[in-house]
Structure formats: structure tokens, C-alpha cells
Amino acid sequence: MSNSKLKMFTKLYLKDLHEVTAEILIVVIGVALVTAGFLLGSEQNAPLMILPLVLLLGLAGLLPLISSFKLLSREWSQNTVYLVMSLPVSGAMILGAKMAVLLTQYIGGTLLITLSSYLLYVTKLSQYLTPQQPGLMMLYNNPQLLQSLLAFYLSGLVFLAFLCCTSFFSQIAGKLSARFSGLVTAATFVITLILSGKILDALGTGSNELYHMMIQISGDAANYISNMNMSSLSYFVLAVILFILAAVIYDRKLEL
Amino acid sequence: MIEFDHVGKRFGSVQALDQLSLQFGPGKIIGLFGPNGAGKSTAMKMIAGLNQPDSGHVLVDGQKPRQSRDKIAFLPEIDYLYGWWTLKQAADFMRSFYADWDDNKYTELLGFLNLREDMKIGKISKGQRAKCKLLLTVSRRAPYLLLDEPLSGIDILTREEIINTLIRDFREGEQTIIISTHEINDVESLVDEVFFIDQGRIVVSGSAEELRITQGLSLVEIMKEAFRNVQQ
Amino acid sequence: MSQLDYDKSKAIYKQIIEDFQKQLIRGTLNPGDKIPSQRDYALKVSVNPNTVQRAYQELERIGLTETIRGQGTFVKADTAMITEIRQEMADDILDRFFAEMNSLGYSKEQITEIVNHRLMEMKGAISND
Numbered sequence: 001m002s003n004s005k006l007k008m009f010t011k012l013y014l015k016d017l018h019e020v021t022a023e024i025l026i027v028v029i030g031v032a033l034v035t036a037g038f039l040l041g042s043e044q045n046a047p048l049m050i051l052p053l054v055l056l057l058g059l060a061g062l063l064p065l066i067s068s069f070k071l072l073s074r075e076w077s078q079n080t081v082y083l084v085m086s087l088p089v090s091g092a093m094i095l096g097a098k099m100a101v102l103l104t105q106y107i108g109g110t111l112l113i114t115l116s117s118y119l120l121y122v123t124k125l126s127q128y129l130t131p132q133q134p135g136l137m138m139l140y141n142n143p144q145l146l147q148s149l150l151a152f153y154l155s156g157l158v159f160l161a162f163l164c165c166t167s168f169f170s171q172i173a174g175k176l177s178a179r180f181s182g183l184v185t186a187a188t189f190v191i192t193l194i195l196s197g198k199i200l201d202a203l204g205t206g207s208n209e210l211y212h213m214m215i216q217i218s219g220d221a222a223n224y225i226s227n228m229n230m231s232s233l234s235y236f237v238l239a240v241i242l243f244i245l246a247a248v249i250y251d252r253k254l255e256l
Numbered sequence: 257m258i259e260f261d262h263v264g265k266r267f268g269s270v271q272a273l274d275q276l277s278l279q280f281g282p283g284k285i286i287g288l289f290g291p292n293g294a295g296k297s298t299a300m301k302m303i304a305g306l307n308q309p310d311s312g313h314v315l316v317d318g319q320k321p322r323q324s325r326d327k328i329a330f331l332p333e334i335d336y337l338y339g340w341w342t343l344k345q346a347a348d349f350m351r352s353f354y355a356d357w358d359d360n361k362y363t364e365l366l367g368f369l370n371l372r373e374d375m376k377i378g379k380i381s382k383g384q385r386a387k388c389k390l391l392l393t394v395s396r397r398a399p400y401l402l403l404d405e406p407l408s409g410i411d412i413l414t415r416e417e418i419i420n421t422l423i424r425d426f427r428e429g430e431q432t433i434i435i436s437t438h439e440i441n442d443v444e445s446l447v448d449e450v451f452f453i454d455q456g457r458i459v460v461s462g463s464a465e466e467l468r469i470t471q472g473l474s475l476v477e478i479m480k481e482a483f484r485n486v487q488q
Numbered sequence: 489m490s491q492l493d494y495d496k497s498k499a500i501y502k503q504i505i506e507d508f509q510k511q512l513i514r515g516t517l518n519p520g521d522k523i524p525s526q527r528d529y530a531l532k533v534s535v536n537p538n539t540v541q542r543a544y545q546e547l548e549r550i551g552l553t554e555t556i557r558g559q560g561t562f563v564k565a566d567t568a569m570i571t572e573i574r575q576e577m578a579d580d581i582l583d584r585f586f587a588e589m590n591s592l593g594y595s596k597e598q599i600t601e602i603v604n605h606r607l608m609e610m611k612g613a614i615s616n617d
Contacts, residue, residue, distance in 0.1 A: 011352045018340065082336035085306055087353050088326040178268075251322075255307035285536055416534070423530050428537050444496050445535045465499045465539065474496035 008089055012097035019074060020067045020101060027063065027109040030056045035116045038124055046124035053117050060109030064102040064160055068167040071098045076175070082256060091250035095168055095243065102164050106157060144222070151228035155235075162235040165242040166192045172246045175254055192242070200234050257282055258303055258400065258432070263312035265298055265456070272298040273309070274456035280449075282399075283429040285422075287447035287464070288436040289479055295456040296436040297333070300404050303434075304330035316400065326354065329398035331389055333405040339378025343371060343388055347395070354396050361425065362395035368424070369417060383414035390418055394425055401433040407442050419446060440476045450475060452482050459483070500535060504543035506577075508552065512565055513574045521563045523553065 017024075034056065038049040075081040084094055166189055174185030258280040265273040272295045280286050288296050301307050302314050305321035305328070316324040337346055343366075351357045366373065369387045377388060390406065407415045423446070426433060435443055450467065452460040460467075460482045467478055494503045511517040524532065530540040544561065547553045552573075554564040565573075589599050 007352050011349055015338065015349065078339070079332075079334045079336050080338055082306070082330075082332045082334065083338075086304055086325060086328075086330050089353070256301055284538065419534055420531055423534065423537060424527070426537055428541065445494070445500055445533075445539070448536055448538050465501060465542075468497060469499045472497055477497065 005089075005093070008087075009093055009097055009100075012089075012094065013100050016071055016098050016101040017104065019071055020105060023063045023067050023070075024105060024108070027056065027060050027105075027112065030059065031112050031116050035119065038120050043124060046120065049120055050117075053113060053120070057110065057113050060113055061106065061156065061160065063109070064105045065163050065167065067105060068098070068102055068164040069171065071101070072168060072171045085254070085256060091247040092243075095247050095250065098168070099161065099164060099243070103157070103161065106160050110153070110156075144225070147225050148228075151225045151232070155228045155232045158232040158235045158239065162196070162239040162242075165239040165246065166196070169242040169246040172249050172254065176249070196235075196238050199238070200231075203234060257317060258434075259315045260299070260302075261312050261315070263299075263302070263309045263314060265295075265302070265307070265310050267298075271456050273302075275312070276453075276456060276458065277312075278451055278458055278461065280432060280434060282432050284448040285426065285433045285435065285446055287440070287443055287450040287475070288434055288453060289440050289450060289475070290438065290453040291483070292438055294453045296438075296453060297404055298456075299453070300330070300402050300434065300436055301332075303400070303402055304328055306330075324400075326356070327398060328400045328402060329393045329396050330402045331393045331404060331406060333408065335385065335389075337377045337385075337389065337392075339376075341377045342373065343375045343377065343391075344373040346377060346388070346392055347373070350392055350396070354398075356397045358395055358397050361397070362391065365391050365395060365421060365425075369421065382409060383411050386410050386414060387417065390421060394421060397427075397431075399431055401431060403433065403435045405437050406435065407437060407439060415442060419443070422446065440479055444475050447475075452479055454483060459485075494533075501539050501543040501546065504529075504533075504535070504540065505546055508543075508547060509573050509577065512552070512563070512570050513577070517563055519563050519566055519570075522559075523561050523563065525560060 030052075034049050034052045037052075038046045041049075075084055087094075169192065170185045170189035173188045174181040174183075177184045260276050260278045263273050263276040264271070270293075274295075276295070276299065288299065290296050298307065302309060303316060303321055305325055314321055316327065321328070341349070347362060351359070369391055371384065371387055371391060375384065375388065377385065380388070386406070393401065393403075406418060410418070419442070422433065435447065437443060444464075447464050450461065450464050451458055460478060464475060467473075467475065471478055471481075473481065494500055508517070508523075517523070523529070526537060526540045526544050529535075529544075530537040533540075544553070548555060548561075552563070552565045552569065553561050555561045586599070594602070
């Protein structure tokens with residue numbers, strides 16, 4: 001019987017996906033309620049739905065980070081770590097499956113909200129915007145806008161991945177200490193974020209630059225896109241380093 | 257063969273294992289006995305690759321334990337399965353990770369132990385959960401079976417079922433079963449070899465039958481003797 | 489065969505052999521009978537299969553059983569052997585009896601007297617039924 005790595009990864013992925021059912025449901029139900037709200041409600045009330053959608057967007061971006069703590073710490077608190085650590089697979093696969101779930105959460109949640117927002121726009125709000133370039137035509141006619149949006153989305157995704165890797169790394173570092181694990185986790189998380197910020201500032205792709213880019217969205221699009229991508233790349237590299245560190249410590253140093 | 261070579265392990269101020277040296281030969285049912293806190297669980301987790309020695313080394317068939325995880329089926333004392341799993345989901349999970357999973361054995365033992373696949377791990381009784389854990393562990397044809405207190409807190413009838421499952425499926429010559437327990441009484445007739453461990457050291461070891469013949473005592477009585485001597 | 493009620497302070501494989509011998513003497517097992525496989529017997533009495541194997545090997549070695557490939561293990565002992573075993577077991581019991589009585593300080597005459605007295609009582613008890 002072939003026990004391919006893919007099969008094992010899939011099992012881990014599905015198992016971890018189930019563990020974050022609550023967080024997924026929050027977003028799904030939230031979006032469903034808001035969508036029902038503006039589809040069934042009156043024309044006047046439709047614009048009120050924008051705020052909840054924005055809030056849900058924030059939630060969809062934040063919940064995966066919260067899930068990242070839940071996914072690891074629960075293994076220890078429920079003792080399922082005995083099962084997981086005994087499996088004949090590397091720490092990279094264990095953490096990789098969890099990361100895949102977190103990314104699924106983020107992408108799924110943000111896409112869902114984007115779809116709902118577009119639906120809201122098309123059904124109720126089109127009258128408020130310029131009739132010359134309705135809907136998706138706006139994007140087709142302006143490729144740079146599309147690229148900018150994609151670069152923006154990608155950087156958000158990579159930044160989330162970076163935050164989750166920091167979370168994994170911090171929690172695993174925390175587990176090295178039997179008595180002060182909470183403290184070590186918190187400290188590692190904060191220190192890693194600060195250090196990362198400093199490193200990227202030194203490289204010129206840090207948060208300062210990012211902020212300036214974001215408020216200059218109407219400016220030079222090409223510049224904006226390339227800067228976003230540079231930022232994404234930097235955070236991606238950092239995320240990978242933290243992931244590898246976490247996996248190595250898990251494999252070599254963690255004990256039950 | 258499992259080999260401990262002058263293994264030391266310390267947790268804070270407690271020396272859990274102290275220059276521990278022993279060999280678990282193949283094809284036998286081995287009893288690892290000792291009072292609570294003697295170091296039995298620590299030793300078992302070390303074989304399963306869940307912790308590492310501070311000094312000395314542990315080898316499983318000449319390899320490090322963490323490289324041998326596919327040969328070892330470890331049954332910890334605590335509840336280590338996901339509560340929302342059904343038995344079927346748990347079996348499906350194990351099947352995907354272990355090449356030595358035997359579906360025929362699984363189905364057969366499912367009936368023998370009176371379990372149903374739709375049982376939810378978190379909702380069943382302690383005895384049924386113990387049987388589920390055993391089922392999942394024994395359905396693998398793993399060369400090394402490590403059972404950490406498999407009978408503690410289990411009612412008598414379930415204990416018998418568990419012991420009979422072990423007897424029924426034991427592959428003499430091919431499989432090694434290591435049982436750690438402080439209730440020696442339950443497994444007197446089950447073990448080939450015994451290792452009495454106290455404060456991280458072996459105080460008595462040998463073949464169960466030979467010990468009975470030479471000392472004229474049951475294993476329970478031999479342990480009492482051994483610990484009385486140590487305390488002096 | 490009933491559950492083996494064994495003494496945990498003595499070698500189990502020896503008690504398995506003894507149990508087998510007693511069954512032969514009592515007649516619950518007869519020459520030519522098939523005995524359970526090692527695995528079945530181990531399950532029945534909840535004993536380690538290795539221990540059962542040792543007992544079965546010893547039984548075969550002393551000629552009480554024989555294993556026919558593909559068919560199982562059968563009682564090989566004949567009536568002469570069984571009588572001999574019965575005698576040996578009785579001798580063992582007597583040896584232990586005498587040793588214990590001796591340690592209590594009973595002389596040969598006292599032992600004979602006490603044994604006869606008891607036998608009378610038992611006869612009387614039987615005839616009063």
C-alpha cells in the first residue's frame with residue numbers, strides 16, 4: 001500500500017481544517033447574513049452593508065492569525081501532540097499542513113467577501129459609481145489597476161503567512177521551556193516582529209515604505225506594483241526562514 | 257532489538273533515568289515494572305522518539321528512535337486522539353501513515369473487542385476508549401509495540417479483553433511487546449521478561465519463569481522484595 | 489478444560505504440564521485425543537504464548553504428546569505412561585507430606601496413627617451418607 005507524502009499531507013490538512021471549523025464558520029455565516037441582508041433588504045439600506053463587509057474583511061484577515069495559535073497550542077492542551085509527534089513524518093509536513101489551512105482560511109474568507117462585495121455593488125450600488133466604467137470592465141480597461149490590486153492582495157497574503165510563521169516559531173520556542181512557555185512565546189513573537197521590521201527597514205522594503213506606497217495608490221502604478229512585490233518577497237523570505245527554524249526545532253529539540 | 261546504553265535523563269531536579277542500561281530482545285513480551293515516577297514512561301517515550309537522553313544513547317535496531325518511528329507503535333497512557341474523530345476516521349488516518357496497517361486485523365479485532373466504527377472517540381466510556389486505542393495500535397503489524405499503563409483505570413472485564421487481544425495477536429519471534437505498569441498482578445502470566453526499575457535504575461531483571469523458579473516468589477512479591485532492599 | 493488456576497510463585501509452564509498430566513490421570517484426556525493449539529490454549533488460560541510453547545515443547549520432549557504436521561497436537565501417552573505419572577505425582581505429594589509432618593515433629597508411628605484415624609473418619613462419613 002503506497003503511503004504517498006501527498007496522501008499523508010492531505011490527511012493532516014483535513015484534520016487541521018476541522019480544527020478551525022469555528023473560525024471558518026464565523027466568516028461564512030457573517031458573509032451569508034450580510035449578503036442576505038442587502039439582497040433581501042431595501043435599496044436605501046444597501047449602502048449600510050458596506051461597513052459590515054469591511055469589518056468582515058478585517059476579521060477574515062485576522063482570524064487566521066488567531067487560528068495559528070489555536071492550531072498548535074491545542075495539540076498540546078488536548079495531548080494530540082503525542083499522536084502527531086509519533087507520526088513518521090517531518091516537522092515541515094506537520095507545520096506545512098497547518099500553514100496550508102491558514103492560507104485557505106485567509107484566501108477563502110477574503111474571496112468570499114470580495115464576491116459578496118461585488119454582488120452588493122452590481123445589485124445595489126452601481127448607481128453610485130461612474131456609469132462609464134461599470135463593474136469588471138473597469139479592470140479590463142485598466143490592466144495596471146488589476147495588477148496593483150493583485151500585488152496588494154499578494155502582499156497581504158504573504159504578510160499573513162509571515163505572521164503565521166512568526167506565530168509557529170514563537171510557540172515552538174515557547175515549548176522549549178516547560179515552565180515559562182507562555183512568556184517565551186509572547187516575547188519571541190514580539191521580538192521577532194520588531195527585528196523583522198528593523199531588518200526590512202534596513203533593506204528599504206519595510207513598513208515605512210509600505211505605508212507610503214499604500215497612500216500613493218493613485219500615483220505611479222508601475223512603481224507601486226514593483227515596491228509591493230519587493231515587500232512581498234522580503235516578507236516571504238523571512239517567513240520561509242522562520243518556518244524552517246520552527247520545523248527544525250520541532251524535529252530535533254521538542255520533547256514530551 | 258532495543259538498546260539503552262548508560263542513558264541519563266533529568267527533569268529539573270529529578271533524575272528520571274540514571275545510567276540506565278538494558279536490552280529488550282526481539283520476539284518477547286517484556287514487563288517494565290516499577291512504582292509511579294520510577295522512570296518507566298520516560299524510558300518508553302525515549303524509545304518512541306518523543307524525548308532524547310541527556311547522556312548515553314538509545315538505539316532501535318541500531319538506529320536512532322526518531323528514524324524508527326514507522327516501526328514503533330506507541331500507546332501512551334493519556335488520551336491522545338482527536339475527540340471529534342469517529343473510530344472510522346481515526347483508523348482511516350492511521351492507515352494513511354503506516355504501511356504496516358493491516359485492514360483484516362482491524363476488522364477482526366473490531367468485532368472481537370465489540371466496538372463500532374461510528375463511535376465518537378470523545379463520547380464513549382473510558383473502557384471503550386482504551387479498547388479503541390488498543391485497536392488502532394495493534395492493527396498495525398509493527399515490530400515494536402509499546403504500551404504505557406494500558407490497563408490503568410480500566411474495569412476488569414475490559415482488562416481481560418485487552419490482555420486476550422494481546423495474546424491472540426502476539427507474533428512470537430517477530431514482535432516485541434513492552435508493557436509498563438505498576439499493577440504487576442494483571443500481567444503476571446503475560447510477560448516473558450521483566451525489568452524492575454526504580455528511580456531511573458534497573459533493580460532486578462530477568463526471565464519471569466526463571467525468577468519464579470530461583471526465588472520461589474511471584475513477580476509481585478519479587479518487586480516488593482527488591483524495593484524494600486533499595487530503600488534500605 | 490477449565491481455567492488454569494495457577495500459583496504465581498511457581499513456574500507457569502511447569503503448572504501447565506502438571507495440569508495436562510492431571511487430566512490424563514483423571515481420564516478427561518485420553519490417548520489419541522487432540523489437544524488445543526498453543527495459541528488457543530494460551531488464550532483460554534490467559535498466558536503468554538511463549539510460555540505455552542515451552543510447556544508444549546516439554547510435553548513433546550518427555551513423550552506425552554506428539555505433533556503431526558498440518559493436523560495438530562495429540563496425546564501420545566499410553567496407559568503405562570499415565571500410571572507412571574500418577575505414581576510420580578503421588579510420590580511428590582507424599583514427599584511433601586512427610587517433609588511437612590516431620591517439620592511439625594511427628595514421628596513415623598504418630599503419622600501412621602493419624603493417617604489411619606483420618607481414613608476411618610472418611611470411611612464412616614461416606615457410609616453414613
